Amino acid sequence: MEPRVDYQLNDTNTVTLRYGFIRGDIKGAGIGGFNLISSGYHAHYVIQTAQFIETSVHGSTVNETRFQSYHNSLQMLADTGGPSVQVLGSFTGGGSLVGQHFDTQTNFELQNNTTSVRGAHTWRFGVRARYVMDDNTSPQNFNGTFTFSGGLAPVLNAAQQPLAALEQIDSIERYRRTVVFQQLG
Numbered sequence: 071m072e073p074r075v076d077y078q079l080n081d082t083n084t085v086t087l088r089y090g091f092i093r094g095d096i097k098g099a100g101i102g103g104f105n106l107i108s109s110g111y112h113a114h115y116v117i118q119t120a121q122f123i124e125t126s127v128h129g130s131t132v133n134e135t136r137f138q139s140y141h142n143s144l145q146m147l148a149d150t151g152g153p154s155v156q157v158l159g160s161f162t163g164g165g166s167l168v169g170q171h172f173d174t175q176t177n178f179e180l181q182n183n184t185t186s187v188r189g190a191h192t193w194r195f196g197v198r199a200r201y202v203m204d205d206n207t208s209p210q211n212f213n214g215t216f217t218f219s220g221g222l223a224p225v226l227n228a229a230q231q232p233l234a235a236l237e238q239i240d241s242i243e244r245y246r247r248t249v250v251f252q253q254l255g
Contacts, residue, residue, distance in 0.1 A: 083126045090119035099146070106163040108150045115144045131186040138179045146171040153214040158241040164216070169209040176203045218245040230254065 072090040079085060094115045101110040122137045148166035155164035183196030220240040224232035230250055239247075 082128060083124065086121070086123040086125075088119070088121040090117070092117040098149075100166065100168065104159075104161050106161055108163050109154060109166050110149045111166045111168040112147045112149060113144070114146075115142070117142045130188070131184065133182070133184045136179075136181040136183075138177075140175075140177040140179075142173075142175045144171070144173045151213060153216055154211070155245075156215055156217045157245045158217065158219045160242045160245070165213050167211050167215070169212045170207070171210065172205070172207045174203075174205045177201070218242075218248065220244065223247070 072088065075087045077085045077087075092115075094113070096113040098107070098110045099113045101107055118139075118141045120139045124135045126133045146168045147170055148168050150165045152165035154162060154167050156162045178201045179198065180200075181196060181198045183194065186193045218241045220238065221244070222236045223239045223244065225235045225237045226247070227233055230247075
């Protein structure tokens with residue numbers, strides 16, 4: 071949504087007002103591919119822009135004053151807390167790595183430009199002032215990550231007891247063994 075209003079104050083002055091508003095709400099972001107539902111998060115953002123432009127014409131001189139305010143707010147909230155579990159080449163589950171992420175940016179800009187034509191010459195001069203605020207909290211991976219990869223491991227017998235020999239296992243087998251050993255205590 072971006073309405074705009076142009077208004078002529080008199081023969082030499084015009085005013086333009088604009089307002090822009092964008093809102094997004096994404097539930098289940100970060101899910102898909104190797105990422106399970108438990109690693110998803112909720113993303114919500116709002117972007118607002120307000121502009122004011124005043125233009126005055128005096129003979130061969132044009133003066134333009136512009137003011138703009140821009141505000142961008144983003145929140146990402148984990149659907150599930152706790153540590154993340156990454157089984158390389160298989161899946162990522164457990165809690166979301168996002169945590170509770172907040173990012174707010176606000177920008178203000180004021181400009182004044184004058185253009186004047188004198189004979190064969192055009193003169194343009196002006197000034198611009200900017201102010202930027204940024205507030206950001208991003209505790210990504212604050213709850214930690216357990217990563218399972220392949221490698222050498224003891225050969226197990228049918229009762230899941232280790233034998234003296236070693237074998238090459240993949241990441242999903244290492245994860246399976248971890249779950250089984252936790253259940254066995």
